[in-house]
Amino acid sequence: MAIKTIVLPGLGESVTEASITNWLVQPGDQIERYQPIAEATSDKVTTEIPSDYAGTVKELLVEVDRDIPIHEPIMTIEVAMSQDEETVEETVRPAEKAAADQTKRGRYSPAVLKLSQERHINLAEVTGTGRHGRITRKDILNFRPEQAAEEQAAVTSTAAEVVQTDGVRKAIAKRMVQSVNEIPHAWMMVEADVTELVKLRNAHKTAFKEQEGISLSFYPFFIKAVAQALKKHPKMNASWVDNEITFFKDINISIAVATDDHLFVPVIRNADELSVKGIAKEVNRLARAVRNNSLTAEQMQGGTITVNNTGSFGSVMSQGIINYPQAAILQIESINKRVIPTEEGGLKFADIINLCLSIDHRILDGLAAGRFLADVKNNLLQFNSEADIY
Structure with missing residues (x-):
């Protein structure tokens, strides 16, 4: 058994803090990976936060309606996965690992994650049509790998220069x-x-x-x-x-x-x-x-x-x-x-x-x-x- 920490994911560009407005789980609850655990609200968006792991909820680390910084720990969970099993999962299921990493940034819903895994789709290759570019279930259903290759080729051939924005x-x-x-x-x-x-x-x-x-x-x-x-x-x-x-x-x-x-x-x-x-x-x-x-x-x-x-x-x-x-x-x-x-x-x-x-x-x-x-x-x-x- 191991104790894992779940942090407040990013909720959009320029959002530096948010608050948990509703806990959907309590200590002792058994939860599945990607199951919604809380609702968070910032000045830009209200969204459900999914769990990064399956296991037993140990402790809720923040109070409701208190502003906390992005990436602040919000909950601990006891998981059964060993270190060796984690390594195997990273090797055998890289697409699922990438989806979990993206979930930490609050970009994908549990339904999108589940469907993408069933279809073996790398979400990094999907163009989102939802609000603020979010990937929807419809985007997954309509996704064609050859279309992603064409879009990437178009970007590569037309983009002259990419620069970082200054302060x-x-x-x-x-x-x-x-x-x-x-x-x-x-x-x-x-x-x-x-x-x-x-x-x-x-x-x-x-x-x-x-x-x-x-x-x-x-x-x-x-x-x-x-x-x-x-x-x-x-x-x-x-x-x-x-x-x-x-x-x-x-x-x-x-x-x-x-x-x-x-x-x-x-x-x-x-x-x-x-x-x-x-x-x-x-x-x-x-x-x-x-x-x-x-x-x-x-x-x-x-x-x-x-x-x-x-x-x-x-x-x-x-x-x-x-x-x-x-x-x-x-x-x-x-x-x-x-x-x-x-x-x-x-x-x-x-x-x-x-x-x-x-x-x-x-x-x-x-x-x-x-x-x-x-x-x-x-x-x-x-x-x-x-x-x-x-």
Whole structure:
């Protein structure tokens, strides 16, 4: 007889801890290999944990509803298998051994494991069609060894390079997955006439560059318009965490700055207190820090809403993923000439832009989003004199 330990298996990428929500066995129970022993819940998934061994349950090592790290021991079991028998099993049944190893990572259900062993299928060769790429019973029933060989050949022939993701990309991925999984996104778009704003910026961009030493883009005008609108719509300046809504008094606007490989979101603090000139200088300073690789973690913390200048790439419509745990992200699209009707019944050329807003539908609804966008749009119409820059 030997005592074996069962650990909490991996429950998905970026999941570092989980909790046992229900034990399905008790000390003294006789259990079979792959029999479900517990239900575990993380922030991403709830799943049954199968046993790696057949034997008698000795001890449950963790309490229900207590968060524990992945791979933490959760149970001990007394097994009858000798060391020699283990060696024989590893030699004679390598496919079953590989399935058991994968089970420790929480990828396969007991039904899939049993069926794959009956059909002598190596699960490493099967492509899963279930959620998050999980292998289902149907995948096993439809599996053809020659198909796996063809798929592997295709991957080998087309893959040019495989690289490990760095820390920045992993952090971005984790935050985006968290946002999509936890925040119910809703989306709204409005058109805005920025003809006067275009005239104002074009008339003063040369003098601004000479006096201030930096270029005057349209981005600071949009950030200023958003900051002004947030003062009238504090619900937009919020976050939902642990079933509590926090409404922020400070207006700290996250801006998106892209490099060839990454996207950073440094923060302009108290943006409502700055002029367009002041915002332009902050955008320039933060963008320089990103590209010089000198941006600090502190400069990316404390943002309450994100304004993304997607129009700089020529985009005309996009749906942003909210920068968790903020309540909204506004995508500023490209400015395009259009013919629009006048109030007198005629037609005119105008500079039109789309404002695309994603919101957290737990905090905000269409009415709040619509009113906020209407004020942003109206603020943009007000930019028409040099005084609006300084």
